[in-house]
Amino acid sequence: MKKKRIRRDRATRQAQILETAARIFCEKGFDKASMENIASATGLTKAGLYHHIGSKEELLYAIMAYGMDLFENRVLRKVRKIRDPLERLRATIHGHVLVVTRDRPKEVTVILHESNALKGAWKEKIDVRKRRYIHFLESTVRELTRAGVARDVDPAVAAFALLGMINWIYQWYRPGGRLGDTQLADALTEVFLGGILKQPA
Amino acid sequence: MKKKRIRRDRATRQAQILETAARIFCEKGFDKASMENIASATGLTKAGLYHHIGSKEELLYAIMAYGMDLFENRVLRKVRKIRDPLERLRATIHGHVLVVTRDRPKEVTVILHESNALKGAWKEKIDVRKRRYIHFLESTVRELTRAGVARDVDPAVAAFALLGMINWIYQWYRPGGRLGDTQLADALTEVFLGGILKQPA
DNA sequence: TACTCTACCGACCGATCGGTAGGTAGTCTC
DNA sequence: GAGACTACCTACCGATCGGTCGGTAGAGTA
Numbered sequence: 001m002k003k004k005r006i007r008r009d010r011a012t013r014q015a016q017i018l019e020t021a022a023r024i025f026c027e028k029g030f031d032k033a034s035m036e037n038i039a040s041a042t043g044l045t046k047a048g049l050y051h052h053i054g055s056k057e058e059l060l061y062a063i064m065a066y067g068m069d070l071f072e073n074r075v076l077r078k079v080r081k082i083r084d085p086l087e088r089l090r091a092t093i094h095g096h097v098l099v100v101t102r103d104r105p106k107e108v109t110v111i112l113h114e115s116n117a118l119k120g121a122w123k124e125k126i127d128v129r130k131r132r133y134i135h136f137l138e139s140t141v142r143e144l145t146r147a148g149v150a151r152d153v154d155p156a157v158a159a160f161a162l163l164g165m166i167n168w169i170y171q172w173y174r175p176g177g178r179l180g181d182t183q184l185a186d187a188l189t190e191v192f193l194g195g196i197l198k199q200p201a
Numbered sequence: 202m203k204k205k206r207i208r209r210d211r212a213t214r215q216a217q218i219l220e221t222a223a224r225i226f227c228e229k230g231f232d233k234a235s236m237e238n239i240a241s242a243t244g245l246t247k248a249g250l251y252h253h254i255g256s257k258e259e260l261l262y263a264i265m266a267y268g269m270d271l272f273e274n275r276v277l278r279k280v281r282k283i284r285d286p287l288e289r290l291r292a293t294i295h296g297h298v299l300v301v302t303r304d305r306p307k308e309v310t311v312i313l314h315e316s317n318a319l320k321g322a323w324k325e326k327i328d329v330r331k332r333r334y335i336h337f338l339e340s341t342v343r344e345l346t347r348a349g350v351a352r353d354v355d356p357a358v359a360a361f362a363l364l365g366m367i368n369w370i371y372q373w374y375r376p377g378g379r380l381g382d383t384q385l386a387d388a389l390t391e392v393f394l395g396g397i398l399k400q401p402a
Numbered sequence: 403t404a405c406t407c408t409a410c411c412g413a414c415c416g417a418t419c420g421g422t423a424g425g426t427a428g429t430c431t432c
Numbered sequence: 433g434a435g436a437c438t439a440c441c442t443a444c445c446g447a448t449c450g451g452t453c454g455g456t457a458g459a460g461t462a
Contacts, residue, residue, distance in 0.1 A: 007408095007409060007410075007457095007458075007459085008409080009409090010408090010409085013409085029232065029317060029318075031230065031232030031233060032232060034448080034449065034450085035449080035450060035451080036448090036449085036450095044409095044410075044411090045410075045411055045412075046411095046450085046451080047410075047411060047412080047413090047451090047452075047453090048409075048410045048411060049410095050450090050451070050452080051408085051409060051410060051411095052409090055450080055451080056450065056451090116230060117230075151391075151395075153388065153391070153392065154380070154388055156380075157380070157385065157388045157389065157392070158392065160369060160370075160373050160374075161366045161369075161389060161392050161393075163369060164365040164366040164367070164368065164369025164370070164372075165362045165365040165366055165369075166365070167365065167369060168361065168362075168364060168365025168366075168368060168369060169361075169365070171365075172361050173361075179355070179357075179358070184358065187354065187355055187358045188358065188362060190354070190396070191354065191358070191359065191362050191393070191396035191397060192362075192392070192396060193396075194352075194395055194396040194397070194398075195391070195392035195393060195394075195395040195396035196392060196395070197395075208427095208428070208429090208438095208439060208440075209439080210439090211438090211439085214439085235418080235419065235420085236419080236420060236421080237418090237419085237420095245439095245440075245441090246440075246441055246442080247420085247421080247441095248421085248422075248423095248440075248441060248442080248443090249439075249440045249441065250440095251420090251421070251422080252438085252439060252440060252441095253439090256420080256421080257420065257421090
């Protein structure tokens with residue numbers, strides 16, 4: 001019996017490949033996931049998969065870029081408009097935590113865990129976007145310090161401390177457990193703001 | 202011209218292999234580091250390397266176990282004796298940060314980054330030791346809450362927030378930079394304690 | 403119907419991997 | 433000096449990998 005292969009149009013396959021590859025990279029890690037794994041999970045052969053993508057590394061880049069798009073559209077774009085730095089920081093933490101726990105855990109996990117698998121120009125393009133976010137956090141902290149709301153904390157340390165808290169979540173948090181995602185977001189907001197502000201919120 | 206091979210005794214080679222392999226796993230990642238890489242960096246052939254170790258995975262386990270030994274001896278063993286929970290927590294944070302930044306960055310990085318490369322019994326043995334540390338942190342936080350010193354924060358969230366801050370350090374901190382390691386330890390202590398205590402220290 | 407476009411496949415390639423069998427040459431013991 | 437021990441090497445194996453080549457079949461167009 002011959003396997004029935006399904007033909008799809010370009011855009012549909014591209015989306016399906018990104019989704020599937022993100023899942024498999026996330027489960028097995030970039031190096032241990034073979035292109036054959038991804039191809040068959042997509043309902044294609046390896047050669048068929050290569051009709052749509054250029055290389056394994058390009059596929060990884062596409063997943064990361066998609067994850068960054070999502071983060072920037074869903075979090076950064078909205079909070080940049082907020083004038084009050086305290087409210088801006090609150091909204092950022094809340095949004096970031098929810099992206100990590102609820103929206104696109106696979107793409108985010110890949111970004112966090114496989115960043116060293118990317119090289120050269122591709123790595124640089126992702127790193128630039130990460131750095132932009134760090135600077136955004138740092139300058140928000142600086143604003144709070146200048147306004148006398150926050151203690152005189154090193155903005156870089158504060159930014160990386162926050163990033164560490166949030167980016168570590170994927171290592172332990174499992175949705176559907178005892179802790180809800182908004183609860184987690186609130187708790188982390190409280191810890192971080194308590195840590196840098198002069199008086200509790 | 203024949204290469205002169207150097208003979209060493211068991212213990213010396215073992216230590217040298219662990220050290221070298223930790224460096225290479227750390228630089229290239231577990232999957233991309235080949236046994237040939239490690240062998241030649243040790244001054245051996247691959248077969249010569251296999252005279253000393255059982256498998257690539259066992260080597261990874263040995264590195265992680267060594268890193269955990271170090272952490273437990275240098276941090277946990279000393280702070281467990283401290284009666285006052287606040288002082289105990291302070292000493293733990295300080296010690297943990299210094300292990301990550303100063304003592305054994307390579308072994309620690311391997312533990313943090315390659316934990317999924319281990320499987321079955323080996324993974325479980327490392328995970329048990331990690332979990333013991335988490336429980337230690339949680340119960341210290343619980344003590345502080347019961348004593349009325351800390352706010353009524355979820356001990357698990359607090360523990361993982363702290364772990365996230367500290368374990369993220371290896372992603373961005375470079376020794377010899379603007380920031381000293383004790384400075385960093387103090388700053389993170391301040392942020393975390395400020396985040397969970399009722400009043401600033 | 404004939405031509406084109408494109409999504410896809412079967413079969414294959416060279417490279418590299420973790421790991422091993424069997425031998426060799428120093429060193430230690432008596 | 434004989435024998436045992438052990439640290440190590442040369443040469444090799446089967447498996448798997450990322451990637452490619454030369455097609456093929458179905459849908460769209462004229």
